[in-house]
Amino acid sequence: MASPSPESHFIIGVDLGGTNIVVAAMARDGSRLFGSQTEPTLALEGADAVVGRMARMVNTTVAITMKEAGVPRSAFLGVGIGAPGTVDRGAGLVLAAPNLKWYDFPLVARMTELTGLPVTLDNDANCATYGEWWLGAARGGRNVIGVTIGTGVGGGIIVDKHVYHGSSDAAGEIGHITIDLHGRRCGCGNYGCLEAYASGSAIAERAREALHNDESSILPSLVGGDLAKITAAKVYDAAGQGDALALEIVRDTAKYLGAGLANLLNVFNPDVVVIAGGVTQAGEALFAPLRTEVRRRAFKSVSDACRIVPGTLPGTAGVVGAVASFISQTTGHPPA
Secondary structure, three states, X not given: OOOOOHHHOEEEEEEEOOOEEEEEEEEOOOOOEEEEEEEEOOHHHOHHHHHHHHHHHHHHXXXXXXXXXXXXXXXXXXXXXXXXXXXXXXXXXXXXXXXXXXXXXXXXXXXXXXXXXXXXXXXXXXXXXXXXXXXXXXXXXXXXXXXXXXXXXXXXXXXXXXXXXXXXXOOOOHHHOEOOOOOXXXXXXXXXXXXXXXXXXXXXXXXXXXXXXXXXXXXXXXXXXXXXXXOHHHHHHHHHOXXXXXXXXXXXXXXXXXXXXXXXXXXXXXXXXXXXXXXXXXXXXXXXXXXXXXXXXXXXXXXXXXXXXXXXXXXXXXXHHHHHHHHHHHHOOOOO
């Protein structure tokens, strides 16, 4: 009897974030997406409530996909989860996720118990990078660096089509590259980390600081005069309207990112760098000076071999990558 075709098998992808949980089912070959759902994480309710919500969403997604795709429950191979913080994939543990206040939490065992399906686990930024490699902006790349920019700066590294995890599953912490030895204090406790300059929260803070010496910017008017409401998105909005201060903040952000990326390019020599997250809203106001800074700092042969692109899977990269990670962890091979 012939084996079932890849498109008749399904894997559930779960992107667990500090703010939202996103769940969807994907065909094994990546051709179809079913039953996509988003719900707030509500981490303050505690780990049991969050895991219960995740499991309910998975089971609902399975039911929706069974109906829409006309497949039995046996068509579902398992669940791939991307979780924030450090993880131990082998033990199925979230070792430390400060935003969730989870430490040494047995996420795989709990989800297996509640869903009755095999479950794999990986870091959420690794999953976002793997998703962009499989079906997004980095498709076709062999060696890829992913940078996710939101409240913090995360990252993932793909070497020869496989996510590089390092010796203790902690590789890819791109946000904590030091770019200024005596620089800003980072949330990790160190000084001068890339995250302290280029994260969404850092961009907003740098804008607030700059406004003390600039009365011509439109930024205050965009937040009703309440500077505490300035966000990175507001900075990008002002930059898009030609605001000089906002444009300077975006250009400086490009320089900080460029310095960090040039270091990575010289070490890993990737063929693609994909940048995802809210920062992509800045468009070419960010990417043009970013590429210039990388070319200025990285070896020419290295920068010539690499394209730097925005992600193309907003909202789903983590889910797609969690599915890709499930395939890789259960078969030993990257998804085709």
